[in-house]
Amino acid sequence: MSAIVLLVLGLGAMAAGYFLYARFIAERIYRLDPDYKTPAHEYEDGVDYVPTNRFVLWGHHFTSVAGAAPIVGPAIAVIWGWLPAFLWVVLGTIFFAGVHDTGAIWASVRNKAKSVGALTGDVVGKRARSIFMIVIFLVLLMVNAVFAVVIAGLMMNFSSAVVPVWGAILVALIIGQLIYRRLLSLPMVSILGVIALYALIGIGPSVPIQMPAEVAGLSGNAVWILILFGYAAIASLLPVWVLLQPRDYINGLQLFIGLIVLYGAILLMNPTLVAPAFNDNVPAGTPSLLPLLFVTIACGAISGFHGLVSSGTTSKQLNKETDARFVGYFGAIGEGMLALAAILAATAGFATFADWQAMYTAFGQGGVNAFVEGGAFIIHNGIGLPEATAATLLTVMAALFAGTTMDTGLRLQRYIFQEWGEIYNQQWMKKSAPATLLAVGSCLLLAFGAGGADGSGGLIIWPLFGTTNQLLAGLTLLVITVMLVRLKRPMAYTLVPLCFLLVMTIAALLIQLRSFLEQGNHFLLVLDIVVLIAAILVAMECASALKRSRAETLESQE
Amino acid sequence: MSDDRDPHDPRLERIRAWLGQARFFAEEIYSTRYRGAIARARRDEDDLFMLLVFSEMMGLSNPVAYYTLELQPLLLERFHDWHRRMGMEHSPLDHFKCC
Numbered sequence: 001m002s003a004i005v006l007l008v009l010g011l012g013a014m015a016a017g018y019f020l021y022a023r024f025i026a027e028r029i030y031r032l033d034p035d036y037k038t039p040a041h042e043y044e045d046g047v048d049y050v051p052t053n054r055f056v057l058w059g060h061h062f063t064s065v066a067g068a069a070p071i072v073g074p075a076i077a078v079i080w081g082w083l084p085a086f087l088w089v090v091l092g093t094i095f096f097a098g099v100h101d102t103g104a105i106w107a108s109v110r111n112k113a114k115s116v117g118a119l120t121g122d123v124v125g126k127r128a129r130s131i132f133m134i135v136i137f138l139v140l141l142m143v144n145a146v147f148a149v150v151i152a153g154l155m156m157n158f159s160s161a162v163v164p165v166w167g168a169i170l171v172a173l174i175i176g177q178l179i180y181r182r183l184l185s186l187p188m189v190s191i192l193g194v195i196a197l198y199a200l201i202g203i204g205p206s207v208p209i210q211m212p213a214e215v216a217g218l219s220g221n222a223v224w225i226l227i228l229f230g231y232a233a234i235a236s237l238l239p240v241w242v243l244l245q246p247r248d249y250i251n252g253l254q255l256f257i258g259l260i261v262l263y264g265a266i267l268l269m270n271p272t273l274v275a276p277a278f279n280d281n282v283p284a285g286t287p288s289l290l291p292l293l294f295v296t297i298a299c300g301a302i303s304g305f306h307g308l309v310s311s312g313t314t315s316k317q318l319n320k321e322t323d324a325r326f327v328g329y330f331g332a333i334g335e336g337m338l339a340l341a342a343i344l345a346a347t348a349g350f351a352t353f354a355d356w357q358a359m360y361t362a363f364g365q366g367g368v369n370a371f372v373e374g375g376a377f378i379i380h381n382g383i384g385l386p387e388a389t390a391a392t393l394l395t396v397m398a399a400l401f402a403g404t405t406m407d408t409g410l411r412l413q414r415y416i417f418q419e420w421g422e423i424y425n426q427q428w429m430k431k432s433a434p435a436t437l438l439a440v441g442s443c444l445l446l447a448f449g450a451g452g453a454d455g456s457g458g459l460i461i462w463p464l465f466g467t468t469n470q471l472l473a474g475l476t477l478l479v480i481t482v483m484l485v486r487l488k489r490p491m492a493y494t495l496v497p498l499c500f501l502l503v504m505t506i507a508a509l510l511i512q513l514r515s516f517l518e519q520g521n522h523f524l525l526v527l528d529i530v531v532l533i534a535a536i537l538v539a540m541e542c543a544s545a546l547k548r549s550r551a552e553t554l555e556s557q558e
Numbered sequence: 559m560s561d562d563r564d565p566h567d568p569r570l571e572r573i574r575a576w577l578g579q580a581r582f583f584a585e586e587i588y589s590t591r592y593r594g595a596i597a598r599a600r601r602d603e604d605d606l607f608m609l610l611v612f613s614e615m616m617g618l619s620n621p622v623a624y625y626t627l628e629l630q631p632l633l634l635e636r637f638h639d640w641h642r643r644m645g646m647e648h649s650p651l652d653h654f655k656c657c
Contacts, residue, residue, distance in 0.1 A: 047597040056586040064591065179588070186584045187577075239599060240592045249588050317590065 001273045003266050003348040006082070010090050010340045014333045017094030025099055026325040029484065029493055030106045036321040039113035049113070052317040058327045060317075062334040063252040064309045065101075068368070068402035069143075069299035070339040072150060075346040075371040076462060077296040079360045080289045081279040082347040088293055089343065092301025093336030096497045100473055102328035103480040103494060104307040108315035109324065110483070116311045119479050124545045128475070131537050133416070135471050138531060139305065140413045142465035144232070144439075145446040147402040147409075149459055150368055152224035154399050157369055159208035160388055161395035164200040168400055169231075171196045172247035180241055193250045194257070201396055205388035225447055228406070229440050235407040236414060237432055244407070251400050255338075258397045262341050262375055265382025266348070274356050275347035286363040287463075287515065291507040294500075295466030300339025302501070304472020306332070311476075342371050345394075349374020364459045368398050413439035449523045460524065463512060464531060467505045471535055474501045478542050485549045495546075502539050509535060605640060608633055615651050630654070 026032045040051040052060075077085040104116060111119055117136065121129035155162055175193045178184050184192070211220035218226075235243055299305065310328060318324060346366065350356040350373075359373070360366040376391035385393075414435045421429030428434050450461050477498040484491045509532045516525040589596075611626045611633055613619075620626060638656045641649055649656050 047601070048594040050590075050593060052590055053583075053586060056583060056590055059587045060590045185581065186588055187581050190584060240595045245588070245592045245596075248591060252587070313591070313594070316594075 001277075003271045003273055003344050006086065006273065007263070007266060007340070007344060010086065011337070013090050014093055014336055017098060018329055018333060021094055022098055022102070022325050022329040025102065025493060026322070026329075029489060030103065030324070031489075032106065032322045032324055034320055034322045036109075038109050038318045038321055039315065040317050040319060043113075048313075048316050050317050051319040054319060054323040054326050057314060057317055057319070057323065058330060059252065061309060061314045061327050061331045063248065063255065064313070065299075065303070065306045065331060066255060066335055066338055066401070067299065067405040068147060068150060068398050069303070069305075069405070070335050071342045071371050071398055071401070072146075072368050072462070073297040073466065074300055074339045074342040076364060076367045076459075077293055078275060078343055078346045078370075079279065079282060079286060079363060079366060080293060081276050082273055082343060083277040084289055084293050085297060085343050086340070088297055088301050089336055089339045092297070093332055093339075096302035096473075096501075097306065097332035097335065098329040099493060099497065100302055100477055100480075101306045101310050101332045102324050104310035104476050105315050105318065105324040105328045106321070107476075107480050107483055108311035109318055109321055113316045114311070116307045116476050116479060119311065120475055123479050123482050124475075124541060128478075128538075128541045128545070131534055131541065132472075132475055135304075135468060135475065135534050135538075136308075137413070137416055138534070139465070139468045139472055140409045140416070141442055141446055142461055142468060143305075144406050144409045144413070144443040145450070146459065146462055146465050147406045148225045148228045148232075148443065148447055151228055151399050151402045151406075152221050153459075154368065154372070154395050155224045156211060156221055158372060158391055158395040159210040160205040160392045161399060162204075162209040163207050164197070164204040164392060164396045165399045165403075167200040168197055168250070168396065169243070169247065171200070172243055172250055175250065176242050176246035179246065190249075190253060193246075194253055197250060197254060197396075198393075201392050202389060204392040204396075205386070222448070225444075228403070229444060232403070232407040232410045233436050233440050236411040237436060244404075247400075248404060251404055254397060254400065258393065259338065259341060261379060261383070261393070262345065265379040266341075266344055267382075269378055269382035271344075271348040271378055271381070273344075273348045274350045274353050276353075283360065283362045283365075287511055291504040292463055292511065294504040295463050295470055295508045297339065298466040298469040298473075300335055300342070302470070302473050302497070303335075304469045304474070304476060306335075307473060307476035341375075345375035345378060346370040347374070349377040351377070364462065367459065367462075372398065410436065410439050410443070413442075446527075450521075460521075461527070463508060464524070464528060467508055467512075467535070468531055470501050470505045471531070471538055474498055474505070474538055474542070477501070478538075478545060482545050482549050485546065485553060488553055498542065502535070502542065506532070506535050506539065604636065608637060608640060612637070612651070612654070615654060 038051070040049050043049040044051065074085050074089060077088075107119060107123075108114060108116070111122065114122070117129065117132050120132045151165075155165070171193055175189055178189050179186060211223060213220050215223045238244070294301075314327060318327065347356070349370075350359070359370045372391050372394045375394045376387050379385050379390035379393070380387040414432065417435040417438050418430050418432075421427070421435065429438070446461070477494050481491050481494045481498060484494060509528055513525065513528050513532065516522075516528055609616075610620070611629050613626075614623050634656055637649070637654070641656075
């Protein structure tokens with residue numbers, strides 16, 4: 001099958017979702033009101049609450065939620081064939097993610113721009129709030145560990161990307177200074193920054209840096225993981241304008257350029273999907289598609305992390321309530337487009353079926369490496385860029401994204417430790433440095449504990465990360481559903497996705513529990529049980545909260 | 559050549575307007591994400607400065623009190639913001655009532 005046909009089908013369906021389904025949801029279910037005074041106007045303070053142009057806000061929202069996860073997840077999930085991954089990404093974006101992201105903004109805007117965490121406490125109950133905190137901590141822990149493993153793998157496999165990836169950080173530091181000291185105007189700095197970044201990508205293949213397979217008794221992979229956490233710890237402690245702000249900006253520009261190059265190359269080359277629609281011949285040890293597909297692809301179909309961004313910074317800056325549809329739903333579509341590009345690269349970017357099979361030798365193999373190699377094949381044949389340069393470009397894109405998510409995640413984890421220091425009155429834990437060390441320590445424990453001393457097995461926890469992320473999405477959907485019940489509006493549009501997610505999450509956890517038990521991996525077994533308990537608590541919380549609020553509404557009707 | 563440089567050439571005006579728009583969007587996108595964090599950091603620094611200016615009133619000796627005394631009226635409004643932000647309805651200082 002031609003990749004262009006799949007591309008057009010996917011984009012067409014998402015566009016229809018935006019123009020038809022999103023309009024229905026926004027007008028009939030959430031009933032977004034253009035005259036409602038949003039928190040950005042009500043509490044305008046120039047610090048957190050600032051009414052912002054919707055295109056700018058969309059750019060902020062999309063670049064905050066888009067990370068390496070919508071690339072890694074789909075690129076792993078195509079092991080079951082391209083059709084299941086494609087359907088889940090497209091339908092998930094239309095009926096799950098868009099509704100969830102728009103809903104999270106709406107729920108927050110209608111409640112003084114509170115975060116989902118605080119809303120869970122207010123709308124559902126205190127108990128649910130505690131569960132929420134635990135789930136958030138688990139998500140952050142796993143995201144940091146997984147992404148460190150992903151970047152380390154990329155650095156080992158694509159040595160040409162080492163110079164551009166670390167050079168990009170230097171570029172960001174310089175840009176930050178140029179802007180902070182007002183030495184050059186921003187458009188000028190943007191152009192120079194992008195040129196510098198792509199020049200680094202251009203020279204990358206001629207100056208490869210290969211970490212030796214073993215350094216001082218540690219594997220090369222493990223050394224990269226340690227270096228990455230060292231970097232992330234420092235980055236998360238620096239003032240934001242020094243590194244985070246310029247790097248996110250240059251990353252955002254790079255994301256758009258990368259997406260245009262990849263989509264353009266697909267259109268020019270029109271590759272054939274070499275992978276089968278359904279893979280009947282999956283490698284031994286691959287878990288069953290149902291339910292694991294739905295937790296392997298979280299970001300790109302539905303992800304709880306989006307709810308944190310939607311209700312964190314986005315809702316405080318929403319100019320008009322009706323903008324929530326554009327910012328939230330179209331933000332989800334942007335993420336879906338990234339996931340679609342990952343599916344196409346990982347299934348059409350190979351010359352033959354045998355090449356593809358050689359990449360996907362076991363579950364968890366392939367993944368982001370398949371995305372890089374497949375995408376490079378398409379870019380090379382589509383627009384004639386040398387394959388090594390194209391691979392460097394995509395590696396830099398994936399690594400920078402994962403890096404951004406890592407230091408943001410580490411910063412958030414540090415806040416959680418500091419908050420615990422506050423709650424349990426531990427003075428030392430309130431300080432930034434010890435809290436960061438605790439965060440790094442817990443992530444390292446997971447990265448190495450999950451896969452042994454070389455850290456290469458860290459990707460085993462990818463589906464576990466997916467389940468936790470879906471649980472978070474489930475809690476956000478619960479808040480929205482309870483609000484809808486109280487307003488006496490139809491609740492099916494959020495309740496059905498909620499139930500689907502909970503069933504798939506719990507089923508996936510049980511299946512994984514069995515496989516960890518069989519493998520004798522006690523570390524992950526314990527982690528799985530912790531997530532499973534959280535999942536069951538969330539499910540019970542859903543049942544009781546909905547029952548309670550239905551009873552309340554019926555009572556008020558009588 | 560000369561009419562090419564006419565500052566009121568509608569084409570040039572349009573390009574300039576477009577560039578201005580592009581600049582506005584770039585700057586907004588650059589600043590939106592971290593606006594809050596940076597404003598808070600700045601506010602912390604301003605608070606420290608205010609502490610220096612008002613240090614004598616809190617019993618901390620200030621070698622440059624002669625100069626900072628002059629600054630006190632200028633900081634009046636910011637001081638009012640500060641004590642409201644810290645959850646105090648009225649000024650906590652005996653000799654410095656702002657409201």
